[in-house]
Amino acid sequence: MSIITASNLRKTYRSRGNRHIIGGIFKPDWRYKHAVEEVSLVIEPGESVAFLGPNGAGKTTTTKMLTGLIYPSAGKLKVLGYTPFDRNHNFLKNIGLVMGNKAGLNWDLSAQQSFSLLQKIYDIPMSKFEQRVEELCAMLNVKHVLDTQVRRLSLGERMKLELVGAILHDPGILFLDEPTIGLDIGSKKSVREFLRYLHSQGKTLILTSHDMDDIAEVCQRVIVINHGKIIYDDSMVSLNKQYAHVRYARLEFADKVPSQTQLKTYGRLVSLNDSVAVLGIHKSEVMQAATKIAEDFPLQDITIEQVPLEVIISDLYGKV
Amino acid sequence: MKNLLRNVRLAVAVFRVQAQAEKAYLGSFWSSTVSKLMYNAVFITFIDLLFRRTGNIGGYSKNDFIFLLLVSQIGWYISFYGIFKALSGLVETVRNGAFDFLLLKPVPHRSFLYASNLQPYDFLLTAMPSLLIVGSIIHWSTLELTPVSILLGALISLCGIVICNTLMFVLITPVFKAGEATDILNIFHSISSAVQMPYSKLPFFMRIMSLTLLPHLLISAAATELILRPANALWIIPPAVLAAGIAIVVFQWLWRYDLKNYTSASS
Numbered sequence: 398m399s400i401i402t403a404s405n406l407r408k409t410y411r412s413r414g415n416r417h418i419i420g421g422i423f424k425p426d427w428r429y430k431h432a433v434e435e436v437s438l439v440i441e442p443g444e445s446v447a448f449l450g451p452n453g454a455g456k457t458t459t460t461k462m463l464t465g466l467i468y469p470s471a472g473k474l475k476v477l478g479y480t481p482f483d484r485n486h487n488f489l490k491n492i493g494l495v496m497g498n499k500a501g502l503n504w505d506l507s508a509q510q511s512f513s514l515l516q517k518i519y520d521i522p523m524s525k526f527e528q529r530v531e532e533l534c535a536m537l538n539v540k541h542v543l544d545t546q547v548r549r550l551s552l553g554e555r556m557k558l559e560l561v562g563a564i565l566h567d568p569g570i571l572f573l574d575e576p577t578i579g580l581d582i583g584s585k586k587s588v589r590e591f592l593r594y595l596h597s598q599g600k601t602l603i604l605t606s607h608d609m610d611d612i613a614e615v616c617q618r619v620i621v622i623n624h625g626k627i628i629y630d631d632s633m634v635s636l637n638k639q640y641a642h643v644r645y646a647r648l649e650f651a652d653k654v655p656s657q658t659q660l661k662t663y664g665r666l667v668s669l670n671d672s673v674a675v676l677g678i679h680k681s682e683v684m685q686a687a688t689k690i691a692e693d694f695p696l697q698d699i700t701i702e703q704v705p706l707e708v709i710i711s712d713l714y715g716k717v
Numbered sequence: 718m719k720n721l722l723r724n725v726r727l728a729v730a731v732f733r734v735q736a737q738a739e740k741a742y743l744g745s746f747w748s749s750t751v752s753k754l755m756y757n758a759v760f761i762t763f764i765d766l767l768f769r770r771t772g773n774i775g776g777y778s779k780n781d782f783i784f785l786l787l788v789s790q791i792g793w794y795i796s797f798y799g800i801f802k803a804l805s806g807l808v809e810t811v812r813n814g815a816f817d818f819l820l821l822k823p824v825p826h827r828s829f830l831y832a833s834n835l836q837p838y839d840f841l842l843t844a845m846p847s848l849l850i851v852g853s854i855i856h857w858s859t860l861e862l863t864p865v866s867i868l869l870g871a872l873i874s875l876c877g878i879v880i881c882n883t884l885m886f887v888l889i890t891p892v893f894k895a896g897e898a899t900d901i902l903n904i905f906h907s908i909s910s911a912v913q914m915p916y917s918k919l920p921f922f923m924r925i926m927s928l929t930l931l932p933h934l935l936i937s938a939a940a941t942e943l944i945l946r947p948a949n950a951l952w953i954i955p956p957a958v959l960a961a962g963i964a965i966v967v968f969q970w971l972w973r974y975d976l977k978n979y980t981s982a983s984s
Contacts (some may be wrong), residue, residue, distance in 0.1 A: 461981055466817050468977045482977075486823035494821050499814040505738040506881065517730040518822050520723070 398478070400601050401440035401463060406472035408433040408458050412656035432458040436472075436623040442569070445584060445602040447616035451714050455625040456593045456605045460572055463603070473680075477569065486592075490519055492659055493563035497575030501559050502547045502646045508558040512565060519566035526565070533561045536592055539668075553584035560591060570601045573610045577611055589614045609706040629713050640704040642682045647702070663690055667708075672697075677704070724825055731832040739838040749843040757847050760786060760913075761854065775915035780856050781945060785913050787851045788944070789937030792874050793909055794844040796936060798836060799932040800882045801905045804889055806834035807898055811892045817981055827972060862944060870944035873953060876961035877927075877935030883964035884908070884932060886971060908935045916942040917950065929961035 411431045412684070433455040436442040440446055440555030446454040461467040462474060465488070474481060479488035495501070509530075515550045516526040532542040542550055550558070556576065564571060577585045585608070591614045596602055604616055612619065614635075619636050629636070643650035646664070650672045660666050663686045664678035678686050687699055761783065762929035768779040807830055810816040819826060839848065887904060892898035908931055916938035919927070935957055942950040 461817075464821060466820055466981050467979065484820065484826075489821055489823040492821065494817070496814070496817070499817070501815070501818040503734065503738060506734065510734060510737055514730055514734045517727055518824055 398442075400437045400442045400444075400477060401438065401603075402473075402475045403439075403463070404435040404437050404473040406433055406459070406474060407431070407470045408455075408462060408467060408617065409470045431625050432464070433622075436622070436625070438627065439618060440601065440603070442601055443596075444618055445596045445616045445620045446603045446604065446620060447612040448600055448603065448620050448622060449612065449713075450622035451708055454622045454675070454714075456572060456622050458625075459622065460574060460603065460605055464492060465489075470486075472673050481560045483686055485549060485716055490566060493566070493568040493571045493572070495556075495559050495563045495573045495576050497573075497578035498557065499717055500547070500555070502555070504548045505546065507544045507546055508539075508550075508562070511547070511713060512543075512562060515562060515565050521566055529565055529567070530561070533564065535557075536594065539560065553580050556580060556584065556588065557591075560588065564600075568600070570603065571595065573602065573604045573606075575606055575608075576604070577606065579610055609710065615707050619710075621710065623714050636709060637703070638708075642711050643677050644680045644705050645677045645702050645704055645708075646678055646683055646687055646690075647698075647700040648687075648690060648696060649677065649698040651672070651697045653695060655694055665683055719917050722735035724828065726830065727824060728832045731829060732835060732837065735833060735835055736837050739836055746839055746842040749839070750846055753843055753847040754850070757786070757790070757851055758965040760849070775918040777915050780859055781941075782913070783851065783855050783924045784860060784945070785862065785915075785937065785941045785968075787848065787855065788870070788874075788941045789913050789933070790844075790848060791852060792839065792850075792877065792933065792940065795874075796881050796909065796933070797905075798844075799831065799839045800885055801902065802836060803834040804885050805899075805902055806830065808889055808892050808897075808902060811894055812899075814981070815824040816979075820976075860945065864883065864942045864945075868948040869947055869951075870940040873943050873957050874936045874940040876957040877932040877937075877939070879961040880928065880932035880935065881908075883928065883971075886968055890971065892977055895980045896980070912937045916937055916953070917946075928956055 408431075410432060412428050412430070415419055423498035428606050431485050436459055437552065438628050446681070448460060458467060463481060465476075465484055477488055479485050479489055481488065503514075512526075512530055513687055515521075517524070521529070530543075531540075534543060537560065539554055539557045539561070539717055542554050542558070547555060547558070576592075580588065589600050589611060592602060592604070596615070602615065604611060606612060616633060618632050619629065623628075645667065652667045652672075653670075654672050655674070657666055657669060660669065660674050660676060664682075666675050667675040676686070683701055687701065690696065691699070741757065744770040764779060764782050767774065768782070768829075774782070807816070810819065817831060821828065840947070885902070888901045888904060891901070910933075912931070912933040916924070916927075916934065917932070919938070922936065923931070927939060935953075939950070939953050939957065943953060
C-alpha cells in the first residue's frame with residue numbers, strides 16, 4: 398500500500414488587494430494566489446524523495462498539506478491511510494517534521510528535558526527511550542550537549558538535536574524542510590549520513606532543500622514543483638540520464654581569453670567570467686574539443702565533469 | 718478512561734517542564750511582584766480614604782470592598798496566567814512558526830497549549846505576596862461565608878473565565894490567517910481593570926456586558942456578590958451558566974474554523 402497518495406491537491410490563498418481601507422470594507426478586492434495547483438503524487442514506503450523548486454513554487458505548502466498543517470482547498474489526500482488534517486493521534490505518532498529555520502525544542506530547556514517530555518507525549522517505553530537517545534545522540538555526536546540549554550547551543554548542535562527529537566518516536570515518515578540550512582560542511586555531512594542511515598532503516602524521507610548536495614547524497618527520487626505544479630517526477634538516475642550525454646568543460650585561460658563567438662564554435666557556452674569559461678559539449682566530442690581549444694588558446698587548467706545537479710534542476714525550473 | 722489518565726499524566730509533565738523552564742530565569746520576577754504590591758497598596762489606600770467619608774458604598778462596607786479586591790485579584794491572576802499567557806504564547810508560536818510543532822504532536826492541542834503556558838513560579842512569586850497581604854487586612858470573622866456561597870462564587874467566576882477565554886480567542890483569530898494579533902491581546906488589560914464594584918448596583922446594560930464583553934465583572938463583582946449575599950444573588954447563576962455554555966460552543970467551533978484557515982508561517 399502506498400504511504401502517500403495525493404490526487405489533484407490544490408491550495409489557494411485569498412487576500413485583500415484594496416488600497417483604501419474604508420473602500421475595502423464595502424467593496425473588497427479579493428486577490429487569489431494559487432500556491433498549489435493539481436498536484437498528484439504517490440509515494441511508496443521506504444522511498445527518499447526530494448521536493449525541489451524555486452522559492453514560492455509550492456514545495457513547503459505541499460509538504461504542510463501532507464503533514465496536515467494546512468487544509469487543502471481541493472483534492473484528495475491520504476498519508477499512512479489517514480486524512481492528515483484530521484490529526485488522528487495514530488497518524489501523528491507516525492510522522493516527524495524537522496524545519497531548518499524553526500525551533501521545535503524548548504529554547505529555555507536542555508535537549509534532555511525536552512526529550513523527556515517527548516517520551517511522555519509519544520508514550521515511548523522508558524527503556525526504549527533511553528536506548529534511542531543514547532544511540533541517536535552518539536551517531537550525531539551530540540551526547541555531550543544533551544544537558545545544555547538549547548539557546549546556548551551552536552546551530553549545528555541544535556539542528557542535530559532537532560533531528561533526534563523528530564525521530565525519537567520512530568516515525569515511519571520523516572519530513573525535512575531545509576534541514577542543513579546554515580550548517581557548516583562538517584555538520585551537513587553528519588546530517589546527510591544520518592539521513593542515509595534512517596533511510597537504510599526503512600524510513601520514508603521527504604526532503605525539501607535548496608542544497609543540491611543534500612538531494613544528491615540522500616534522495617533517490619526527485620519531484621520538481623514550479624508555479625504550484627509538478628513538472629518532473631522521476632528517479633535521480635533518470636534525471637541524471639537525461640543529461641548523461643553532456644559534459645561540462647571548465648576552461649581556465651592563462652592570458653588571452655577567447656570571445657564568446659569564438660568559444661561557441663567548440664560547444665554550448667554556459668558561462669564566461671574573467672578568465673574562466675564553461676562549455677557544454679557532447680560527451681563523444683569533449684576530448685576532441687578540449688584538445689582543439691588547448692591548441693588554439695593558452696589554457697592554464699581544464700576540468701571535465703558531468704552536468705551539475707543545480708544546472709539540471711535549474712533547466713527544469715524553466716519548464717512549465 | 719485510559720485517555721483521561723494519559724492526558725492527566727501529560728498535563729503534569731508539561732507543567733513540570735514549564736516550571737523547569739521558568740527556573741532558568743527566576744531572578745526576573747521581582748518587578749512584577751513589586752508592581753502588584755504597589756497596585757494593591759494604592760487601591761487599599763483609596764478604599765481607606767473613600768470609607769472615611771461613608772460607611773457604605775452600594776451596600777458594601779469597607780471590609781466587603783477589600784474582600785471584593787481579593788476576589789477580583791484571584792480572578793485576575795487565574796485569567797492572566799490561565800488565559801492571557803496561553804493566548805500570548807499561541808500568538809507568538811503562530812508568528813514564529815513553532816505552532817506547527819504543536820499541531821503535529823499527538824496531544825489534545827488546546828489543553829496542551831494552555832498547560833504549556835502556565836507559569837507556576839511566576840504565579841507564586843508574583844501573586845502570593847499580594848494576595849496574602851490583602852487577605853491579612855480582611856476581617857474574616859465579620860464576613861458571613863459558607864462553603865455553599867464560596868462554591869457558588871467559584872462557579873460564577875469560572876463562568877466568567879470561560880467567557881473571557883472565548884472573547885480573547887475571538888479577538889486573536891486574525892493571527893491564524895494574517896499572522897499577527899499581539900496588540901489585540903492588550904485589550905485584556907482594559908477588560909480586566911476597574912471591575913471592583915457591587916454587581917447588584919450595576920445598570921442593566923453593564924450586567925449584559927458582564928456576560929459578553931466584560932466577563933471580569935462576573936469573575937470579580939458577581940462572584941463577590943454571591944459569596945457575601947447568596948440569597949440576593951442567585952438570579953446571576955442561570956444567565957452566567959448559559960452564557961458560559963454558549964462561549965464553550967463558540968470556542969470549539971472557532972478553534973476548528975481557525976485551524977482550517979491556518980496559513981502557517983512560511984519556511
